Amino acid sequence: MNVRVGILGATGAVGQRFIQLLDDHPTFELAALTASEESAGKSYREAAKWRVNTPIPDDVASMTVGRTHPDDVADDVDLLFSSLPSSVAAEVEPLFLDEGYVVSSNSSNDRMAEDVPLTIPEINPGHLDLIEIQREERGWDGALVKNPNCSTITMVPTLAALDEFGLERVNVTTLQAVSGAGYSGVTSMEIIDNALPHIGGEESKMETESRKLLGAFDGSEVTLHGMEVAASCNRIPTLDGHLESVFADLADEPSVDEVARAMREFPGIDLPSAPEQLIHVFDDPSRPQPRLDRDRENGMAVCAGGIQETTHGVKYNCLAHNTIRGAAGASLLNGELLVEEGWV
Numbered sequence: 001m002n003v004r005v006g007i008l009g010a011t012g013a014v015g016q017r018f019i020q021l022l023d024d025h026p027t028f029e030l031a032a033l034t035a036s037e038e039s040a041g042k043s044y045r046e047a048a049k050w051r052v053n054t055p056i057p058d059d060v061a062s063m064t065v066g067r068t069h070p071d072d073v074a075d076d077v078d079l080l081f082s083s084l085p086s087s088v089a090a091e092v093e094p095l096f097l098d099e100g101y102v103v104s105s106n107s108s109n110d111r112m113a114e115d116v117p118l119t120i121p122e123i124n125p126g127h128l129d130l131i132e133i134q135r136e137e138r139g140w141d142g143a144l145v146k147n148p149n150c151s152t153i154t155m156v157p158t159l160a161a162l163d164e165f166g167l168e169r170v171n172v173t174t175l176q177a178v179s180g181a182g183y184s185g186v187t188s189m190e191i192i193d194n195a196l197p198h199i200g201g202e203e204s205k206m207e208t209e210s211r212k213l214l215g216a217f218d219g220s221e222v223t224l225h226g227m228e229v230a231a232s233c234n235r236i237p238t239l240d241g242h243l244e245s246v247f248a249d250l251a252d253e254p255s256v257d258e259v260a261r262a263m264r265e266f267p268g269i270d271l272p273s274a275p276e277q278l279i280h281v282f283d284d285p286s287r288p289q290p291r292l293d294r295d296r297e298n299g300m301a302v303c304a305g306g307i308q309e310t311t312h313g314v315k316y317n318c319l320a321h322n323t324i325r326g327a328a329g330a331s332l333l334n335g336e337l338l339v340e341e342g343w344v
Protein backbone atom coordinates (compact mmCIF):
# COMPACT_ATOMS: atom_id res chain seq x y z
CA MET A 1 0.00 0.00 0.00
CA ASN A 2 1.33 3.47 -0.89
CA VAL A 3 0.75 6.27 1.62
CA ARG A 4 0.78 9.82 0.24
CA VAL A 5 2.71 12.13 2.56
CA GLY A 6 3.48 15.84 2.78
CA ILE A 7 6.06 17.93 4.66
CA LEU A 8 5.15 21.19 6.42
CA GLY A 9 8.30 23.32 6.66
CA ALA A 10 9.98 21.31 3.89
CA THR A 11 12.72 23.84 3.11
CA GLY A 12 14.29 23.94 6.60
CA ALA A 13 17.08 21.90 8.19
CA VAL A 14 14.72 19.20 9.42
CA GLY A 15 12.53 19.42 6.28
CA GLN A 16 15.58 18.60 4.15
CA ARG A 17 16.30 15.56 6.28
CA PHE A 18 12.72 14.41 5.72
CA ILE A 19 13.27 14.63 1.98
CA GLN A 20 16.51 12.69 2.24
CA LEU A 21 14.93 9.96 4.38
CA LEU A 22 11.78 9.70 2.23
CA ASP A 23 13.78 9.13 -0.96
CA ASP A 24 13.17 5.47 -1.88
CA HIS A 25 10.92 4.88 1.12
CA PRO A 26 9.12 1.54 0.64
CA THR A 27 5.59 2.87 1.24
CA PHE A 28 5.62 6.67 1.63
CA GLU A 29 5.19 8.71 -1.55
CA LEU A 30 6.03 12.42 -1.25
CA ALA A 31 3.08 14.43 -2.58
CA ALA A 32 3.15 17.88 -0.93
CA LEU A 33 5.74 20.39 0.26
CA THR A 34 4.98 23.59 2.16
CA ALA A 35 7.01 26.46 3.63
CA SER A 36 6.59 30.19 4.34
CA GLU A 37 4.88 32.69 2.03
CA GLU A 38 8.33 33.67 0.79
CA SER A 39 8.98 30.18 -0.62
CA ALA A 40 5.42 29.46 -1.80
CA GLY A 41 5.03 29.21 -5.57
CA LYS A 42 8.72 28.47 -6.18
CA SER A 43 10.15 25.13 -7.24
CA TYR A 44 11.72 23.26 -4.33
CA ARG A 45 15.16 23.69 -5.93
CA GLU A 46 14.69 27.48 -5.96
CA ALA A 47 13.13 27.72 -2.51
CA ALA A 48 15.44 25.50 -0.43
CA LYS A 49 19.01 26.31 0.50
CA TRP A 50 19.89 22.62 0.21
CA ARG A 51 22.58 21.65 2.69
CA VAL A 52 22.40 17.91 3.33
CA ASN A 53 25.07 15.63 1.96
CA THR A 54 23.08 13.90 -0.81
CA PRO A 55 21.63 15.67 -3.89
CA ILE A 56 18.00 16.85 -3.97
CA PRO A 57 16.08 13.95 -5.56
CA ASP A 58 15.15 15.06 -9.13
CA ASP A 59 11.42 14.50 -8.69
CA VAL A 60 11.43 16.63 -5.52
CA ALA A 61 13.55 19.46 -7.01
CA SER A 62 10.85 20.25 -9.55
CA MET A 63 7.89 20.10 -7.13
CA THR A 64 6.19 23.42 -6.35
CA VAL A 65 6.28 24.54 -2.73
CA GLY A 66 2.87 25.50 -1.34
CA ARG A 67 1.79 27.78 1.49
CA THR A 68 1.46 26.06 4.85
CA HIS A 69 -2.32 25.97 4.70
CA PRO A 70 -4.78 23.10 4.08
CA ASP A 71 -5.94 24.82 0.88
CA ASP A 72 -2.48 24.19 -0.62
CA VAL A 73 -2.34 20.49 0.31
CA ALA A 74 -4.32 17.95 -1.72
CA ASP A 75 -7.12 16.13 0.09
CA ASP A 76 -5.69 12.74 -0.84
CA VAL A 77 -2.53 13.30 1.21
CA ASP A 78 -2.82 10.77 4.06
CA LEU A 79 -0.08 11.85 6.44
CA LEU A 80 1.77 15.11 7.12
CA PHE A 81 5.19 15.51 8.69
CA SER A 82 5.60 18.85 10.42
CA SER A 83 8.94 20.60 10.95
CA LEU A 84 7.83 24.19 11.48
CA PRO A 85 9.05 26.67 14.09
CA SER A 86 6.91 25.81 17.12
CA SER A 87 5.18 29.23 17.21
CA VAL A 88 4.05 28.67 13.59
CA ALA A 89 3.13 25.02 14.23
CA ALA A 90 0.92 26.03 17.17
CA GLU A 91 -1.14 28.20 14.79
CA VAL A 92 -1.31 26.02 11.69
CA GLU A 93 -1.27 22.39 12.87
CA PRO A 94 -4.85 22.73 14.23
CA LEU A 95 -6.04 23.91 10.79
CA PHE A 96 -4.81 20.64 9.28
CA LEU A 97 -6.19 18.57 12.18
CA ASP A 98 -9.60 20.18 11.77
CA GLU A 99 -9.52 19.13 8.13
CA GLY A 100 -8.86 15.51 9.08
CA TYR A 101 -5.13 15.21 8.35
CA VAL A 102 -2.95 12.98 10.50
CA VAL A 103 0.11 15.02 11.58
CA SER A 104 3.37 13.52 12.84
CA SER A 105 5.07 16.59 14.25
CA ASN A 106 8.56 17.41 15.31
CA SER A 107 7.73 20.87 16.69
CA SER A 108 7.72 21.35 20.45
CA ASN A 109 4.25 22.89 20.90
CA ASP A 110 1.78 20.54 22.62
CA ARG A 111 4.37 17.86 23.43
CA MET A 112 3.29 17.85 27.07
CA ALA A 113 -0.45 18.27 26.37
CA GLU A 114 -2.31 15.50 28.22
CA ASP A 115 -4.19 14.30 25.13
CA VAL A 116 -1.24 14.34 22.73
CA PRO A 117 0.87 11.20 22.32
CA LEU A 118 4.59 11.94 22.70
CA THR A 119 6.10 8.78 21.30
CA ILE A 120 9.28 6.93 20.45
CA PRO A 121 8.03 3.76 18.72
CA GLU A 122 10.50 1.45 20.48
CA ILE A 123 9.70 2.92 23.91
CA ASN A 124 6.01 3.76 24.30
CA PRO A 125 4.01 2.79 21.19
CA GLY A 126 0.89 2.20 23.33
CA HIS A 127 0.62 5.94 24.06
CA LEU A 128 -0.76 6.36 20.51
CA ASP A 129 -4.14 5.33 21.91
CA LEU A 130 -4.37 8.83 23.41
CA ILE A 131 -5.57 9.77 19.92
CA GLU A 132 -9.06 8.47 20.83
CA ILE A 133 -9.21 10.90 23.77
CA GLN A 134 -7.72 13.72 21.70
CA ARG A 135 -10.40 13.29 19.05
CA GLU A 136 -13.17 13.31 21.65
CA GLU A 137 -11.81 16.38 23.44
CA ARG A 138 -10.76 18.50 20.48
CA GLY A 139 -13.32 17.39 17.90
CA TRP A 140 -10.56 16.71 15.37
CA ASP A 141 -11.04 14.18 12.59
CA GLY A 142 -7.29 14.06 12.20
CA ALA A 143 -4.69 13.08 14.79
CA LEU A 144 -1.63 14.81 16.26
CA VAL A 145 1.41 12.85 17.38
CA LYS A 146 4.66 14.42 18.56
CA ASN A 147 8.21 13.16 18.81
CA PRO A 148 10.39 14.47 21.62
CA ASN A 149 13.15 17.05 21.65
CA CYS A 150 16.43 15.82 20.12
CA SER A 151 18.38 15.86 23.39
CA THR A 152 15.58 14.00 25.15
CA ILE A 153 15.39 11.29 22.49
CA THR A 154 19.17 10.74 22.74
CA MET A 155 18.95 9.87 26.42
CA VAL A 156 15.55 8.21 26.86
CA PRO A 157 16.22 4.83 25.18
CA THR A 158 19.16 4.29 27.56
CA LEU A 159 16.98 5.27 30.53
CA ALA A 160 14.26 2.87 29.36
CA ALA A 161 16.88 0.11 29.44
CA LEU A 162 17.89 1.11 32.99
CA ASP A 163 14.32 1.18 34.28
CA GLU A 164 14.49 -2.51 35.25
CA PHE A 165 17.03 -1.48 37.93
CA GLY A 166 14.70 1.13 39.46
CA LEU A 167 15.43 4.59 38.04
CA GLU A 168 15.28 7.17 40.82
CA ARG A 169 17.20 10.25 39.72
CA VAL A 170 18.94 11.38 36.52
CA ASN A 171 21.48 14.17 36.05
CA VAL A 172 22.49 14.87 32.46
CA THR A 173 24.89 17.31 30.79
CA THR A 174 24.65 17.75 27.02
CA LEU A 175 27.16 18.77 24.33
CA GLN A 176 24.84 19.71 21.45
CA ALA A 177 25.64 20.19 17.77
CA VAL A 178 25.06 23.49 15.97
CA SER A 179 22.53 21.98 13.52
CA GLY A 180 20.14 21.75 16.47
CA ALA A 181 19.76 25.51 16.37
CA GLY A 182 18.83 25.50 12.65
CA TYR A 183 20.93 27.02 9.86
CA SER A 184 20.81 30.56 11.16
CA GLY A 185 20.70 29.59 14.82
CA VAL A 186 24.24 30.40 16.02
CA THR A 187 26.77 32.46 14.10
CA SER A 188 30.32 31.26 13.41
CA MET A 189 31.66 34.15 15.53
CA GLU A 190 29.64 32.86 18.47
CA ILE A 191 30.54 29.18 18.29
CA ILE A 192 34.06 28.72 16.78
CA ASP A 193 36.67 28.26 19.53
CA ASN A 194 33.85 28.36 22.04
CA ALA A 195 31.06 26.58 23.92
CA LEU A 196 27.69 28.13 24.83
CA PRO A 197 26.42 27.06 28.25
CA HIS A 198 22.76 27.90 27.62
CA ILE A 199 20.11 26.67 25.14
CA GLY A 200 16.77 28.35 25.83
CA GLY A 201 14.06 25.98 27.05
CA GLU A 202 16.11 22.85 26.40
CA GLU A 203 16.69 21.84 30.01
CA SER A 204 13.05 21.87 31.01
CA LYS A 205 12.15 19.89 27.87
CA MET A 206 14.57 17.14 28.86
CA GLU A 207 13.31 17.20 32.45
CA THR A 208 9.62 16.85 31.54
CA GLU A 209 9.44 15.02 28.21
CA SER A 210 11.59 12.13 29.51
CA ARG A 211 9.11 11.52 32.35
CA LYS A 212 6.15 11.49 29.95
CA LEU A 213 7.89 9.10 27.55
CA LEU A 214 8.61 6.64 30.37
CA GLY A 215 5.25 7.25 32.04
CA ALA A 216 2.55 4.61 32.49
CA PHE A 217 -0.55 4.85 30.28
CA ASP A 218 -3.72 3.30 31.72
CA GLY A 219 -5.90 3.78 28.65
CA SER A 220 -7.06 7.23 29.63
CA GLU A 221 -4.04 9.18 30.87
CA VAL A 222 -0.26 9.08 31.14
CA THR A 223 1.18 9.24 34.65
CA LEU A 224 4.64 10.79 34.53
CA HIS A 225 7.52 8.51 35.58
CA GLY A 226 8.51 9.17 39.20
CA MET A 227 12.24 9.74 38.52
CA GLU A 228 13.72 13.20 39.09
CA VAL A 229 15.59 14.61 36.09
CA ALA A 230 18.00 17.56 36.11
CA ALA A 231 19.59 18.70 32.84
CA SER A 232 22.36 21.12 31.89
CA CYS A 233 22.48 21.90 28.15
CA ASN A 234 25.46 23.25 26.20
CA ARG A 235 26.18 24.04 22.54
CA ILE A 236 29.57 23.03 21.08
CA PRO A 237 31.03 23.41 17.57
CA THR A 238 30.11 19.97 16.19
CA LEU A 239 27.84 19.92 13.11
CA ASP A 240 25.54 16.98 13.92
CA GLY A 241 25.17 14.58 16.83
CA HIS A 242 24.33 15.37 20.45
CA LEU A 243 26.66 13.79 23.05
CA GLU A 244 25.36 13.54 26.62
CA SER A 245 26.83 12.50 29.98
CA VAL A 246 24.26 10.82 32.18
CA PHE A 247 24.44 10.06 35.91
CA ALA A 248 21.57 7.77 36.91
CA ASP A 249 20.74 6.85 40.52
CA LEU A 250 19.16 3.40 40.74
CA ALA A 251 17.34 1.44 43.44
CA ASP A 252 19.34 -1.71 42.57
CA GLU A 253 23.09 -2.10 42.22
CA PRO A 254 23.69 -3.59 38.76
CA SER A 255 27.20 -4.29 37.53
CA VAL A 256 28.60 -2.54 34.46
CA ASP A 257 28.09 -5.80 32.51
CA GLU A 258 24.43 -6.00 33.55
CA VAL A 259 23.82 -2.40 32.47
CA ALA A 260 25.60 -2.97 29.13
CA ARG A 261 23.52 -6.11 28.58
CA ALA A 262 20.24 -4.31 29.38
CA MET A 263 21.11 -1.60 26.84
CA ARG A 264 22.34 -3.97 24.12
CA GLU A 265 19.33 -6.25 24.49
CA PHE A 266 16.74 -3.49 24.68
CA PRO A 267 14.22 -4.51 22.02
CA GLY A 268 13.80 -2.63 18.77
CA ILE A 269 10.70 -2.48 16.59
CA ASP A 270 9.94 -3.86 13.15
CA LEU A 271 9.31 -0.72 11.09
CA PRO A 272 11.00 0.23 7.78
CA SER A 273 13.15 3.06 9.19
CA ALA A 274 13.92 1.47 12.57
CA PRO A 275 17.50 0.39 13.37
CA GLU A 276 18.22 -3.34 13.72
CA GLN A 277 19.66 -2.64 17.16
CA LEU A 278 18.34 0.41 19.00
CA ILE A 279 21.29 0.94 21.39
CA HIS A 280 24.87 0.28 20.28
CA VAL A 281 27.07 -0.13 23.35
CA PHE A 282 30.83 0.46 23.19
CA ASP A 283 33.36 -1.19 25.49
CA ASP A 284 35.95 1.40 24.37
CA PRO A 285 35.53 4.26 26.88
CA SER A 286 36.53 6.84 24.25
CA ARG A 287 33.33 6.16 22.29
CA PRO A 288 30.71 7.18 21.25
CA GLN A 289 31.98 10.30 19.47
CA PRO A 290 29.79 12.59 17.30
CA ARG A 291 31.83 12.44 14.07
CA LEU A 292 32.51 8.71 14.25
CA ASP A 293 29.23 7.36 15.55
CA ARG A 294 26.29 9.64 14.68
CA ASP A 295 25.56 7.88 11.35
CA ARG A 296 25.14 4.35 12.70
CA GLU A 297 22.18 2.57 11.11
CA ASN A 298 21.38 5.57 8.88
CA GLY A 299 21.50 7.89 11.86
CA MET A 300 18.69 6.03 13.64
CA ALA A 301 20.68 4.19 16.33
CA VAL A 302 21.49 5.52 19.79
CA CYS A 303 25.03 4.87 21.07
CA ALA A 304 26.26 4.45 24.62
CA GLY A 305 29.66 3.92 26.24
CA GLY A 306 31.92 4.66 29.18
CA ILE A 307 29.57 2.88 31.58
CA GLN A 308 30.89 3.01 35.16
CA GLU A 309 29.43 2.32 38.58
CA THR A 310 28.86 5.27 40.92
CA THR A 311 27.91 5.41 44.61
CA HIS A 312 24.21 5.42 43.79
CA GLY A 313 23.99 3.84 40.33
CA VAL A 314 25.83 4.32 37.04
CA LYS A 315 27.26 6.98 34.76
CA TYR A 316 27.76 6.75 31.00
CA ASN A 317 27.81 8.78 27.78
CA CYS A 318 25.22 8.54 25.00
CA LEU A 319 24.90 9.98 21.51
CA ALA A 320 22.38 10.27 18.67
CA HIS A 321 22.13 12.12 15.36
CA ASN A 322 20.03 15.16 16.29
CA THR A 323 18.43 15.93 12.93
CA ILE A 324 17.81 12.25 12.06
CA ARG A 325 16.99 10.17 15.18
CA GLY A 326 16.40 13.44 17.04
CA ALA A 327 14.06 15.03 14.50
CA ALA A 328 13.07 13.93 10.96
CA GLY A 329 13.82 10.24 11.52
CA ALA A 330 11.83 10.32 14.76
CA SER A 331 8.73 11.80 13.05
CA LEU A 332 9.13 9.38 10.15
CA LEU A 333 9.22 6.41 12.52
CA ASN A 334 6.13 7.73 14.30
CA GLY A 335 4.47 7.99 10.87
CA GLU A 336 5.34 4.36 10.14
CA LEU A 337 3.91 3.35 13.51
CA LEU A 338 0.69 5.31 12.80
CA VAL A 339 0.31 3.38 9.54
CA GLU A 340 1.17 0.03 11.17
CA GLU A 341 -1.41 0.63 13.93
CA GLY A 342 -4.12 1.63 11.47
CA TRP A 343 -4.41 5.34 12.35
CA VAL A 344 -3.61 6.31 8.74
Ligand SMILES: NC(=O)C1=CN([C@@H]2O[C@H](COP(=O)(O)OP(=O)(O)OC[C@H]3O[C@@H](n4cnc5c(N)ncnc54)[C@H](OP(=O)(O)O)[C@@H]3O)[C@@H](O)[C@H]2O)C=CC1
Pocket: 008, 009, 010, 011, 012, 013, 014, 015, 034, 035, 036, 037, 038, 039, 040, 047, 068, 083, 084, 085, 086, 088, 106, 107, 108, 149, 150, 179, 180, 181, 182, 183, 322, 323, 326, 327
Ligand atom coordinates in the same frame (compact mmCIF):
# COMPACT_ATOMS: atom_id res chain seq x y z
N1 LIG B 1 17.39 21.21 13.93
C1 LIG B 1 17.21 20.25 14.84
O1 LIG B 1 18.11 19.44 15.22
C2 LIG B 1 15.90 20.07 15.43
C3 LIG B 1 14.83 20.93 15.17
N2 LIG B 1 13.63 20.69 15.75
C4 LIG B 1 12.45 21.52 15.54
O2 LIG B 1 11.96 21.34 14.20
C5 LIG B 1 11.40 22.55 13.73
C6 LIG B 1 12.12 22.98 12.48
O3 LIG B 1 13.49 23.21 12.76
P1 LIG B 1 14.53 23.57 11.61
O4 LIG B 1 14.26 22.74 10.41
O5 LIG B 1 15.86 23.53 12.26
O6 LIG B 1 14.09 25.11 11.27
P2 LIG B 1 14.41 25.96 9.98
O7 LIG B 1 14.36 27.37 10.40
O8 LIG B 1 15.62 25.46 9.30
O9 LIG B 1 13.13 25.66 9.00
C7 LIG B 1 11.84 26.15 9.29
C8 LIG B 1 10.85 25.75 8.18
O10 LIG B 1 9.57 26.31 8.51
C9 LIG B 1 9.18 27.21 7.46
N3 LIG B 1 8.53 28.39 8.02
C10 LIG B 1 9.10 29.35 8.78
N4 LIG B 1 8.18 30.29 9.11
C11 LIG B 1 7.04 29.91 8.53
C12 LIG B 1 5.71 30.48 8.50
N5 LIG B 1 5.41 31.62 9.14
N6 LIG B 1 4.75 29.82 7.84
C13 LIG B 1 5.04 28.65 7.19
N7 LIG B 1 6.26 28.08 7.17
C14 LIG B 1 7.24 28.70 7.85
C15 LIG B 1 10.45 27.58 6.73
O11 LIG B 1 10.15 27.99 5.40
P3 LIG B 1 11.06 29.06 4.59
O12 LIG B 1 12.27 28.32 4.10
O13 LIG B 1 10.17 29.48 3.48
O14 LIG B 1 11.38 30.16 5.55
C16 LIG B 1 11.20 26.25 6.79
O15 LIG B 1 10.69 25.37 5.84
C17 LIG B 1 11.50 23.55 14.87
O16 LIG B 1 10.32 23.52 15.63
C18 LIG B 1 12.67 23.02 15.68
O17 LIG B 1 12.62 23.47 16.99
C19 LIG B 1 13.51 19.60 16.53
C20 LIG B 1 14.53 18.77 16.81
C21 LIG B 1 15.80 18.95 16.30
Ligand SMILES: N[C@@H](CC(=O)OP(=O)(O)O)C(=O)O
Pocket: 086, 106, 107, 108, 148, 149, 150, 151, 176, 177, 179, 180, 181, 199, 202, 205, 322
Ligand atom coordinates in the same frame (compact mmCIF):
# COMPACT_ATOMS: atom_id res chain seq x y z
N1 LIG C 1 16.79 22.85 20.85
C1 LIG C 1 17.38 21.74 20.10
C2 LIG C 1 16.70 21.55 18.80
C3 LIG C 1 15.23 21.80 18.84
O1 LIG C 1 14.74 22.47 17.98
O2 LIG C 1 14.52 21.28 19.84
P1 LIG C 1 12.92 21.28 19.93
O3 LIG C 1 12.42 20.28 18.91
O4 LIG C 1 12.60 20.84 21.29
O5 LIG C 1 12.44 22.66 19.65
C4 LIG C 1 18.85 22.01 19.91
O6 LIG C 1 19.19 23.14 20.01
O7 LIG C 1 19.66 21.15 19.61
